[in-house]
Amino acid sequence: MAVDADELPRLLLIDDDPSSLRLAAGILGSDYTLIFATCGRDALDLVAETPELILLDYQLPDIDGLEVCRRFKADPASADIPVIFITADQDPVLEAAGLEAGAVDFVTKPYSAAVLRARVRTHILLKRKTDLLARLAHLDGLTNVANRRSFDQILEKEWRRAQRSGRPVSLVMIDADHFKDVNDAWGHQMGDECLRGIAHLAASQIRRPADLLARYGGEEFVLLLPETDAHGARQLAEAIRAGIESGFAQPAKQGEGPALTASLGCATLIPSPGDRPETLVQLADRNLYLAKSNGRNRVEP
Numbered sequence: 027m028a029v030d031a032d033e034l035p036r037l038l039l040i041d042d043d044p045s046s047l048r049l050a051a052g053i054l055g056s057d058y059t060l061i062f063a064t065c066g067r068d069a070l071d072l073v074a075e076t077p078e079l080i081l082l083d084y085q086l087p088d089i090d091g092l093e094v095c096r097r098f099k100a101d102p103a104s105a106d107i108p109v110i111f112i113t114a115d116q117d118p119v120l121e122a123a124g125l126e127a128g129a130v131d132f133v134t135k136p137y138s139a140a141v142l143r144a145r146v147r148t149h150i151l152l153k154r155k156t157d158l159l160a161r162l163a164h165l166d167g168l169t170n171v172a173n174r175r176s177f178d179q180i181l182e183k184e185w186r187r188a189q190r191s192g193r194p195v196s197l198v199m200i201d202a203d204h205f206k207d208v209n210d211a212w213g214h215q216m217g218d219e220c221l222r223g224i225a226h227l228a229a230s231q232i233r234r235p236a237d238l239l240a241r242y243g244g245e246e247f248v249l250l251l252p253e254t255d256a257h258g259a260r261q262l263a264e265a266i267r268a269g270i271e272s273g274f275a276q277p278a279k280q281g282e283g284p285a286l287t288a289s290l291g292c293a294t295l296i297p298s299p300g301d302r303p304e305t306l307v308q309l310a311d312r313n314l315y316l317a318k319s320n321g322r323n324r325v326e327p
């Protein structure tokens with residue numbers, strides 16, 4: 027596998043038989059960093075070292091391998107790590123039980139070194155591709171910030187959290203001013219660069235890990251700010267507005283691109299149990315409209 031030697035993927039090998047562990051280590055040791063567990067309890071502890079894949083023996087002295095697998099799958103921290111079972115006998119009933127418990131594959135002892143290597147490698151590559159797809163599904167292709175789908179999901183989640191906590195949640199809508207004219211005068215490629223610039227500038231103003239910047243659509247972005255009151259939201263919005271006006275979202279050197287400005291609408295609510303998150307979006311949208319009609323390049327309220 028093409029990775030740096032000091033960044034070999036980690037494997038967790040779980041087997042109570044030292045000679046089995048030695049055998050697997052001889053086959054996999056040069057391509058992976060190996061973590062060893064000789065009983066179920068150790069395995070459940072060592073999974074915290076976030077291996078990329080787990081090789082699991084059926085028969086363990088303390089906790090049954092099937093049960094260990096079920097516990098991995100029940101814990102969100104380890105649920106997505108692929109598990110390959112290693113078994114001494116070819117028993118279709120056992121095999122089915124392993125797959126039922128969440129394992130992705132099976133290797134029967136005695137195994138060939140080439141087959142073990144190939145299965146491990148295949149499942150790690152598959153897992154990486156799945157992770158990549160999951161990430162891409164939530165990102166906007168042009169600006170690399172969260173996309174609309176991601177925003178909708180996180181808004182729902184944060185809204186429910188705010189309903190439980192009784193804390194405010196704020197939303198800022200950012201809309202580039204006269205962006206149609208920017209495209210007309212400078213071309214769509216420059217327009218795209220400006221959108222990247224605005225996303226970059228807005229992202230650089232975010233302070234808290236829970237704050238989310240997303241591309242809402244076209245030339246519009248949203249900032250979701252959990253546990254942020256109206257004053258905090260307005261301050262952030264104003265910093266972004268000022269940054270864009272000062273040219274910090276400019277893709278090219280100062281003076282070589284369009285003079286960008288943006289209008290921003292803020293909204294802050296403490297949601298009651300029956301309220302829907304769309305209310306927050308509508309409020310921010312209304313204030314954005316106000317910012318436009320009051321002259322653009324401004325924050326409302």
Ligand code: GH3
Pocket residue numbers: 168201202203204205206207209213214215216217218221243244245318322
């Ligand atoms: P206003 O100040 O009222 O917001 O005017 P505006 O021209 O920005 O608003 P309008 O909604 O009329 O036009 C939005 C423009 O944004 C038109 C569209 O071509 C442009 N736009 C939307 N998405 C993209 C994109 O991905 N790339 C580029 N280059 N332009 C985009």
Ligand code: MG
Pocket residue numbers: 041042043083084085086
């Ligand atoms: Mg065993």
Ligand code: MG
Pocket residue numbers: 201202244245246
């Ligand atoms: Mg717009």
Ligand code: MG
Pocket residue numbers: 201202203204205245
């Ligand atoms: Mg616009």
